[in-house]
């Protein structure tokens with residue numbers, strides 16, 4: 001896709017992102033906690049941060065001396081403010097956020113929206129410090145393409161197409 005299709009201005013988008021946070025943040029946090037780079041003093045980067053719920057959690061984990069950077073094409077649905085949390089309006093396809101700077105880079109439900117996921121991943125990896133960790137979480141759409149009832153299946157098949 002040449003551009004992001006679910007713009008934050010769309011009706012219901014704030015609610016959709018809030019539901020994603022409610023549903024997925026516990027799992028995302030568990031994976032992050034299993035990485036020993038998420039600790040006080042560290043530098044974190046979340047790309048495609050949506051409403052910023054995971055970035056805010058990361059900022060609290062690395063406080064008081066660590067910093068979290070949260071990047072998205074559109075920051076209009078962000079509603080968190082913390083002293084060690086910085087937001088940037090950036091397109092991850094356009095280039096590196098800060099080369100060689102972060103102990104952790106994470107993105108959730110972002111890469112399936114970009115035209116060239118390999119290029120995006122290369123940009124994310126290049127933002128890591130040596131020894132840093134990257135955590136990428138993407139949906140598996142297979143279940144929705146075999147879902148019932150048929151109207152639901154048709155909706156998702158058309159959406160994916």
Ligand SMILES: C[S@@+](CC[C@H](N)C(=O)[O-])C[C@H]1O[C@@H](n2cnc3c(N)ncnc32)[C@H](O)[C@@H]1O
Pocket residue numbers: 004017020021024047048049050051071072073074090091092093107108109110113114
């Ligand atoms: C489906 S939402 C997921 C939001 C959040 N990560 C979550 O899981 O709740 C995808 C997010 O990625 C952002 N996004 C899409 N393409 C992007 C790009 N090229 N660079 C930065 N952010 C992007 C969108 O603006 C949107 O906030």
